[in-house]
Amino acid sequence: MKSKKLFYWLLPVLVYFILPANHVYSQKWMGSLTYQISVPMGDTKDFTGKTSFRGIGLDFRYTVQKSTTVGFILGWNVFNERSYETTEIATDNPGTITGTQDSYLNSYPIMINAHYHFGNKGQVRPYLGLNAGGFIMTQRLGIGIHAFENTRWEWGVAPEAGILIPANYDSGFLVSGKYNYAFTGESAVGTDINNSYVSLSVGFYWYP
Numbered sequence: 001m002k003s004k005k006l007f008y009w010l011l012p013v014l015v016y017f018i019l020p021a022n023h024v025y026s027q028k029w030m031g032s033l034t035y036q037i038s039v040p041m042g043d044t045k046d047f048t049g050k051t052s053f054r055g056i057g058l059d060f061r062y063t064v065q066k067s068t069t070v071g072f073i074l075g076w077n078v079f080n081e082r083s084y085e086t087t088e089i090a091t092d093n094p095g096t097i098t099g100t101q102d103s104y105l106n107s108y109p110i111m112i113n114a115h116y117h118f119g120n121k122g123q124v125r126p127y128l129g130l131n132a133g134g135f136i137m138t139q140r141l142g143i144g145i146h147a148f149e150n151t152r153w154e155w156g157v158a159p160e161a162g163i164l165i166p167a168n169y170d171s172g173f174l175v176s177g178k179y180n181y182a183f184t185g186e187s188a189v190g191t192d193i194n195n196s197y198v199s200l201s202v203g204f205y206w207y208p
Helices: 002-017 042-047
Strands: 029-041 054-063 068-089 095-117 125-143 146-168 171-182 195-206
Touching: 029 042, 029 068, 029 171, 042 095, 042 195, 054 095, 054 195, 068 195, 095 146, 095 195, 125 171, 146 195
Parallel strands: none
Antiparallel strands: 029 054, 029 195, 054 068, 068 095, 095 125, 125 146, 146 171, 171 195
C-alpha cells in the first residue's frame, strides 16, 4: 500500500535528523517507543468494532523550557473485524450489499505536538499534551469477491495525558492515554465519517 511505503520511508529519515551529534544539544531531546492498544469510537466502531492490539508509536520531544517540549509523533494502529450484515454503498454505483464482511483500518498518525511536564527530570513526571496534524487512513471492506478500499489524509488532533517513570536519569518507562480524532473522512464505501479511537500506550523513553 502506498501509505505503508510512505510511512516506512519517513521513519528512518526523521530519526536520522533528530539524533544530533553534539551530546549537550541532544540532551534537550527525548524519544519514546511505545506499544499501543486502541479502542475504536464513534464512526470507527461502526466500521470495525474490535479493539486493536496491533499498534506502535514513536514520539520525539525537544525541550524549549524546563517543563515544556515541542516535537512530533508517528504511529501505526491496525483494526480489523469480521461481521455479517447489510451495508449501504455510496460509491458511483450506489446500492446495498449483504454478506460476510471483513473490515480493515490502518491508521498512521503524523502530528506535531506540545507537552507540559510536571516535576523535574529524574522524578516521576505526569504530563499533559496536545498532538495536531492528521492521519493517513486506509480502509478496506471485503464482501465475498468484492472489495472496496480508499486511502485518505484526514486532519485531526489527539489530546494526551501520561506519566514518565524514571529507571535512571536518562531513561525510564512511559504510560499514556490519547484520544485520536479525525475531523474529516470518508469510508471505503463512500460515506462521510469521522474516525476516532482511544489509545493506551506503554513503553520506554530515553534522552539521547
